[in-house]
Amino acid sequence: MNTWNEILEMSKTMPLPDVILTIEMLEYGTDPQETKEKIGKILNVILEESKEQFGKKQKTLTGLTGDNAYKFKNYSPKLMGKFNYIATITALSISESNASMGRIAACPTAGASGIIPGVFYALHLTFKPDFEKLLNAFIVAGGIGNVIARKATLSGAAGGCQAEIGSAAAMAAGGLSYFFSEDEKITGNAAALALKSLMGLVCDPVGGFVEVPCVKRNGNIVNLAISSAELALSGIKSVIPLDEVVEAMYKVGKSLPETLRETGEGGIAATKTAATLLENIFKKFH
Template sequence: MRFRNLRELIEICQTESKTISQIMLEDQAEESGQPESEITAVMTEYYQIMKTAVHKGLTEDITSTSGLTGGDAKRVETYRKNAEPSAGDIACQAMAYALAVSEVNASMGRIVATPTAGSCGIIPGVFVSAQERFGWPDEHLVRGLFCAGAIGYVIANNSFISGAEGGCQAEIGSAIGMAAGAMTELRGGSPEQAVHAVGLALKNTLGLICDPVGGLVEIPCIVRNGFGAVNALAASDMALAGVKSAIPSDEVIDVMLEVGSSMPSRHRETAQGGLAQTPTGRKIMKELRARKK
């Protein structure tokens, strides 16, 4: 890629008068030797998988393989349709859709890791709900995935996207940043605004630990996906309103690396701390072990 960080990415966008998604697609084609049409076709397939997962999670009775989770997406969607959500309709819809995809993942269904399975619901939740709200064609959302991919590329190469390495800030946080930046571009924001959205989003999740109960990507991972979708929308709205990240987004990514590296191992996907070691968390783990025996 021609860019190593978000600052370089913005400079290229400004020099060539192109969007982040255009730069990412062109660079990926150059690096892989594949035509842009083939790369776009693959990304289009990924987006169809995301939409299918949303539909499956909202229309089928989903229960995780452990039996611990399932059905929350349908509960939130039913509430959205029959009440007046405090966060507003679009936020509640994105939350329900994010939960739906995460529950499909927990039931061993087909999802797209964006950037990981543990954070797979955030981008689909934001994208599919926005598509339904604004009437965008699939092609528009597919371009947004290239923007999200460029942001994820920078984060992955300058910090973490793995909870085992950097805590949940690396998984949920990265996905929120990717979704926020992409949504900003999809709404017509400039590359600078998209990058500010990334910084605003990441600052809100710094220090978030990874503490899966029973070592499973379910509790609290699924609900964090739901909240993450709402946070991404909020960060995008802030950026589109003209709010800027006072700390440059690249520096925020550097802080994610610093914070993640300082986290004790018990807060990095080992299930040895946090919610996993509460009395209820330990009880659930004990029951799961007994069930396996």
């Protein structure tokens, strides 16, 4: 199975999480229950690390990041509610932990590793659901990631940051909307709305390190995933179906110049300030 539309067809006869587990069985011969248990272990790691790293200061390789989650945790938000606040702290925390060589679930990638923990830890703390309900939404998020991986790419080097953090946002938005609706069409709309909003986003890490702008981008984009889910849950639809959005993202990614695909040679990575920062960083190592 390669398309979301095919998944929708199968979901007419069984719940969406079961469809995704069945597809894994048909493609790889894996037992659905064993697959579900393995996915559950990944979710547990995400929840454990989100709790452990929540709002902590981190010592990153370059020192360009490391205290963003700490600052935000010790700030009283003026605009966002509890759910978004928890999600933002978590996204920053896991991203900075990744930059500090901490334990993460690269879901879907290391550079976009804060988005999924952000929404699922916020669900865990705010709504206190049973693990089965949370796991089913996580399986659905993974199913969306698989569709993107098969039809396009999750790699920043191949498709820009739209392929990494855009995919993470689509997965998170889809997982959130399924958690509340258990409706596969709403889920697909949420994912499409998120991915469309990040179409063309370049991958421009300063010095090639997954720190600037990656960490704060995770903190921002987790909120886009949440708003995309809210839009879909309200009944707003994506005019362009998810499969076509994924195809468009892939084409856009292929058209991006190499300087804007994880090489650290374009975008903000090519600014005067970035060059100065790199000079100072390299001096530390010599």
